[in-house]
Amino acid sequence: MRPERTTRDRLRRREDAWDGAGQDPSNVTTTMHDFKVRNGQLYCERVAVDRIADAIGTPVYVYSRHTLIDHFQKLRRAFHRMRPLICFSVKANGSLAILKMLVSQGAGLDIVSGGELYKARRAGCPANRIVYASVGKSRDEIREALRAGIFCFNVESLPELDAINEEAVRLRTKAPVALRINPDVEAHTHRYITTGTAESKFGIQLEQAERLISARGSAFGSTRLLGFHLHIGSQITRSAPFIQAIRRVGNLISRLRKRGIAIEWLNLGGGLGIVYKDERPQTAQAFAEAVVPHLLPLKVKLILEPGRFIVGNAGILVTQVLYRKETPGKRFLVVDAGMSDLIRPALYGAYHEVVPVISDKRQGTSDKRQAYDVVGPICESADVLAKDRRLPALGEGERLAIFGAGAYGFVMASNYNGRRRPAEVLVRGSRWFLIRHRETLNDLVRHETVPSGLLT
Numbered sequence: 001m002r003p004e005r006t007t008r009d010r011l012r013r014r015e016d017a018w019d020g021a022g023q024d025p026s027n028v029t030t031t032m033h034d035f036k037v038r039n040g041q042l043y044c045e046r047v048a049v050d051r052i053a054d055a056i057g058t059p060v061y062v063y064s065r066h067t068l069i070d071h072f073q074k075l076r077r078a079f080h081r082m083r084p085l086i087c088f089s090v091k092a093n094g095s096l097a098i099l100k101m102l103v104s105q106g107a108g109l110d111i112v113s114g115g116e117l118y119k120a121r122r123a124g125c126p127a128n129r130i131v132y133a134s135v136g137k138s139r140d141e142i143r144e145a146l147r148a149g150i151f152c153f154n155v156e157s158l159p160e161l162d163a164i165n166e167e168a169v170r171l172r173t174k175a176p177v178a179l180r181i182n183p184d185v186e187a188h189t190h191r192y193i194t195t196g197t198a199e200s201k202f203g204i205q206l207e208q209a210e211r212l213i214s215a216r217g218s219a220f221g222s223t224r225l226l227g228f229h230l231h232i233g234s235q236i237t238r239s240a241p242f243i244q245a246i247r248r249v250g251n252l253i254s255r256l257r258k259r260g261i262a263i264e265w266l267n268l269g270g271g272l273g274i275v276y277k278d279e280r281p282q283t284a285q286a287f288a289e290a291v292v293p294h295l296l297p298l299k300v301k302l303i304l305e306p307g308r309f310i311v312g313n314a315g316i317l318v319t320q321v322l323y324r325k326e327t328p329g330k331r332f333l334v335v336d337a338g339m340s341d342l343i344r345p346a347l348y349g350a351y352h353e354v355v356p357v358i359s360d361k362r363q364g365t366s367d368k369r370q371a372y373d374v375v376g377p378i379c380e381s382a383d384v385l386a387k388d389r390r391l392p393a394l395g396e397g398e399r400l401a402i403f404g405a406g407a408y409g410f411v412m413a414s415n416y417n418g419r420r421r422p423a424e425v426l427v428r429g430s431r432w433f434l435i436r437h438r439e440t441l442n443d444l445v446r447h448e449t450v451p452s453g454l455l456t
């Protein structure tokens with residue numbers, strides 16, 4: 001067997017083990033996504049990341065097209081027996097280029113606002129592949145979605161169901177709905193991204209939904225009940241909570257069917273976990289093998305709403321060292337990206353791997369490495385991108401890549417501290433494309449007015 005074949009086989013085996021999860025944190029040179037260190041240089045697919053940063057500046061988000069399409073296809077293959085509609089969750093990454101690429105692969109989109117509906121349509125997503133969740137859909141947003149003819153509203157409360165019905169009556173149309181069930185299961189993830197427990201604001205209690213459907217039937221006024229929606233949380237690494245949720249909803253479906261109420265669809269939501277540090281999340285294949293046997297007997301059509309699984313490890317944030325600063329108790333690398341660009345560490349205490357973009361021999365030997373906090377320029381103590389990381393003594397102008405930044409990265413960026421939101425680049429093979437310009441100074445004041453009446 002030729003040596004490179006052996007290596008490829010080894011990588012393939014590891015890839016099967018890690019699946020969409022991404023990098024092996026013990027060694028970034030054997031990552032399972034398309035960000036790899038070769039000859040001391042970090043590459044995205046076949047493009048040196050440093051070259052992109054030279055051309056575009058920093059901070060900049062860099063995404064790998066191959067990685068995100070590969071993750072989408074892995075999920076599709078794993079669930080092939082059920083031929084699910086896979087609606088990528090726009091909230092994870094709303095870049096038009098990324099949405100368009102996924103839509104062209106056959107994905108639908110999961111939206112949570114009129115703004116995301118607009119983006120979904122701009123990305124060319126057929127309306128019959130759009131599903132719409134959110135605890136607070138406004139009347140305007142409901143009307144817009146009805147006019148667009150989306151596939152389904154995922155309804156989160158009874159007053160919302162009434163509002164959708166009223167708007168459908170007004171527009172003389174039928175509103176397809178699924179009730180988002182809060183199954184009261186513990187997803188074993190960060191409390192800020194747990195959504196399926198009794199005290200969370202999301203969804204309708206199962207018993208309440210059953211009472212409602214028993215009383216009103218599946219064709220309530222101008223709404224038509226397609227089925228149920230679940231989304232129990234995010235970054236879930238095991239299948240057990242999903243199975244528990246499926247069982248609870250499955251029992252409900254059986255009881256309703258016995259009373260002659262047809263339930264056609266089940267939306268399992270998103271939530272599949274990925275590797276940020278040393279997690280061992282289930283692969284798409286293992287996830288499908290665990291849940292499909294519980295889904296098939298329900299005889300439902302399936303929707304999945306993955307976000308993080310598809311795009312999380314398909315993106316990095318590239319930043320540049322401004323200063324190396326030492327205090328008696330600490331060493332800091334002050335970089336030009338901060339919590340305004342990537343808020344996950346500040347918001348969730350999230351861990352992101354940090355890797356030098358160029359790791360020459362001087363920097364690469366572990367004995368020369370020291371523990372640094374990688375901090376941004378924002379005037380908040382929470383503006384720490386990475387804590388106590390053993391890194392080479394990088395100097396001013398040297399660059400770092402923050403891994404696992406593809407999901408809930410740019411979409412949560414803000415202009416706090418008068419910062420312009422960063423540029424975004426997408427790599428395909430040996431080519432790269434700017435998919436979003438860095439904001440200009442004028443963008444910071446674009447929507448402001450200073451009425452002269454205020455000044456005199």
Ligand SMILES: Cc1ncc(COP(=O)(O)O)c(C=O)c1O
Nearest residue numbers: 089231234270271305306307308
């Ligand atoms: C209703 C719904 N569906 C799907 C998702 C996507 O979740 P994830 O990115 O964990 O797959 C979310 C995320 O919060 C969500 O609220």
